[in-house]
Amino acid sequence: MRRRRRTEILVQANPNLAASLANEIKQTYTYKEIVTPRHGLTMVKMRESAQKSLFYIGEVLVTEAKVEIQGEIGIGIIQGMHDEVATQLAIIDAAYNAQLPETLSWTDTLKAAEAEINRKKIKQQAELMETKVNFETMDV
Amino acid sequence: MGYVAVKGGTKAIEASIERLTYDRLQESEVIEVKTIMATMRALVDQVMSESSLYSPFLAALAIKQAEGSMEEAVFIMRAHRSTLPRLHYSNIVESESMLVERRISASFKDIPGGQILGSTTDYTHRLLDFSLASETKLENDQWMKNYVDKLEQAVSPQDEVLFFPKVVDYLRQEGLFGGHELDDTPPTDITKENLSFPASRSARLQTLTRGQTGAVTALGYASLRGYGQVHPTVGEVRVGMLPIYVGHPNEPEQTEEDSYYIGEIKVSEVESFVPVSVKNEQNEAELDFEIGYGVCYGQNETKAIAMSILDQCLEHPEASFPTHDEEFVLLHIDSVEATGFISHLKLPHYVTFQSKLNSVREVKRKGESNEE
Numbered sequence: 001m002r003r004r005r006r007t008e009i010l011v012q013a014n015p016n017l018a019a020s021l022a023n024e025i026k027q028t029y030t031y032k033e034i035v036t037p038r039h040g041l042t043m044v045k046m047r048e049s050a051q052k053s054l055f056y057i058g059e060v061l062v063t064e065a066k067v068e069i070q071g072e073i074g075i076g077i078i079q080g081m082h083d084e085v086a087t088q089l090a091i092i093d094a095a096y097n098a099q100l101p102e103t104l105s106w107t108d109t110l111k112a113a114e115a116e117i118n119r120k121k122i123k124q125q126a127e128l129m130e131t132k133v134n135f136e137t138m139d140v
Numbered sequence: 141m142g143y144v145a146v147k148g149g150t151k152a153i154e155a156s157i158e159r160l161t162y163d164r165l166q167e168s169e170v171i172e173v174k175t176i177m178a179t180m181r182a183l184v185d186q187v188m189s190e191s192s193l194y195s196p197f198l199a200a201l202a203i204k205q206a207e208g209s210m211e212e213a214v215f216i217m218r219a220h221r222s223t224l225p226r227l228h229y230s231n232i233v234e235s236e237s238m239l240v241e242r243r244i245s246a247s248f249k250d251i252p253g254g255q256i257l258g259s260t261t262d263y264t265h266r267l268l269d270f271s272l273a274s275e276t277k278l279e280n281d282q283w284m285k286n287y288v289d290k291l292e293q294a295v296s297p298q299d300e301v302l303f304f305p306k307v308v309d310y311l312r313q314e315g316l317f318g319g320h321e322l323d324d325t326p327p328t329d330i331t332k333e334n335l336s337f338p339a340s341r342s343a344r345l346q347t348l349t350r351g352q353t354g355a356v357t358a359l360g361y362a363s364l365r366g367y368g369q370v371h372p373t374v375g376e377v378r379v380g381m382l383p384i385y386v387g388h389p390n391e392p393e394q395t396e397e398d399s400y401y402i403g404e405i406k407v408s409e410v411e412s413f414v415p416v417s418v419k420n421e422q423n424e425a426e427l428d429f430e431i432g433y434g435v436c437y438g439q440n441e442t443k444a445i446a447m448s449i450l451d452q453c454l455e456h457p458e459a460s461f462p463t464h465d466e467e468f469v470l471l472h473i474d475s476v477e478a479t480g481f482i483s484h485l486k487l488p489h490y491v492t493f494q495s496k497l498n499s500v501r502e503v504k505r506k507g508e509s510n511e512e
Binding site: 002003004005007008011012038039040041042043044045046047048049050051052053054055056057058059060061062064075077078079080081118121122123125126127128129130131132133135 | 189229233241249255302306324325341345346349383404409433436437451
């Protein structure tokens with residue numbers, strides 16, 4: 001599973017998911033912390049819809065961690081201050097980069113978590129639709 | 141008269157800071173940061189927007205520390221921001237990827253996807269609700285349970301997550317609005333280089349989006365009242381969550397699929413339609429529309445709409461209207477700069493004021509001697 005999709009799942013799913021996958025790796029492999037979790041900023045570049053040009057809307061607080069497993073670096077980045085989760089994400093990223101066999105068995109788990117995330121979003125959207133306006137045209 | 145170095149006041153300042161803590165604590169009440177985050181969303185959103193730093197937790201902490209003072213909370217956030225390293229730049233955020241929570245149009249009744257009111261105070265009676273003074277957690281939990289139960293029965297979820305088309309894109313497809321090619325010119329960053337004039341569009345938008353809500357609103361309002369030439373119709377207001385992605389810092393060849401999802405931010409975004417007169421190919425004047433753009437962190441629709449007015453004003457400089465003067469607008473809407481400069485007037489000006497007094501005394505003395 002590619003990084004964009006798996007990080008979408010890991011960040012949005014129950015935090016226990018990232019913790020359990022990272023623990024699975026930690027039980028079998030040693031990892032070296034290259035960058036201990038640190039707080040920093042990500043500048044958000046946005047496209048405005050009037051003239052389709054780019055500008056910076058502002059910065060977002062993030063936590064970043066980097067680890068090394070079997071010579072491969074993994075990076076964990078998450079919005080807010082979440083030191084443990086950042087390290088867990090870095091371990092999972094390193095596991096994928098090092099093509100550890102455990103990652104093959106994660107696909108179904110991640111897909112199941114993705115389905116649950118989507119189910120919640122769909123339900124929330126459906127709830128919002130209660131506030132959708134039903135216009136009635138008046139005869140004047 | 142030369143400058144005179146003075147010192148003193150250290151003990152008084154220390155005592156004053158103690159007094160500040162005393163005033164915060166004297167009622168023996170503790171407000172939790174999580175309580176501020178949960179119950180003062182609009183305040184948290186404004187602090188994040190004006191400080192240009194998205195972090196609900198830090199904004200709530202700053203509000204607690206500042207005892208609810210907006211200018212102080214924004215100042216604290218900006219100061220904290222300056223201690224943090226900038227680790228990444230995000231991939232380009234396209235607002236079509238917004239998970240919409242609210243979306244309305246004042247221009248069209250029937251917009252594709254419909255008008256979704258979401259959560260808003262727009263239709264509430266502005267009467268003080270005295271029942272809030274004695275609300276209990278038990279009552280609130282019961283209200284929540286009833287509401288959730290009601291939704292469970294009423295709602296029938298669709299098959300997939302919906303992403304709503306933009307009203308403006310719909311009009312462009314109809315040929316009613318002119319289109320623009322994607323412009324990937326690297327934006328100016330006003331946190332890295334001083335604002336200079338004429339400012340680039342990106343510098344203008346960055347300055348406006350972090351402007352003080354009251355200042356941006358006041359100048360947008362001034363334009364409507366005649367101190368400008370822009371009176372738009374709101375094409376679309378949308379509030380929702382935008383996903384943020386970051387590319388790998390070292391991989392030379394990577395696609396969007398290799399980027400990191402880091403989370404989402406809530407924003408308010410506005411496109412305003414402004415009628416303008418243009419010349420056609422036959423050199424005849426005809427009516428056309430331009431779009432003013434406004435966006436800001438959090439749910440702050442008034443600021444976003446006012447920003448869209450000022451964006452359009454500044455696209456068309458007019459010497460005779462202050463709201464079309466980018467130096468006037470952009471140099472006076474920043475919270476820290478404006479409140480900081482006003483506040484500095486409280487600092488000792490003993491020498492400069494004494495100098496002025498001496499001048500007045502001298503003039504009066506000369507006047508009196510002339511009368512004699």
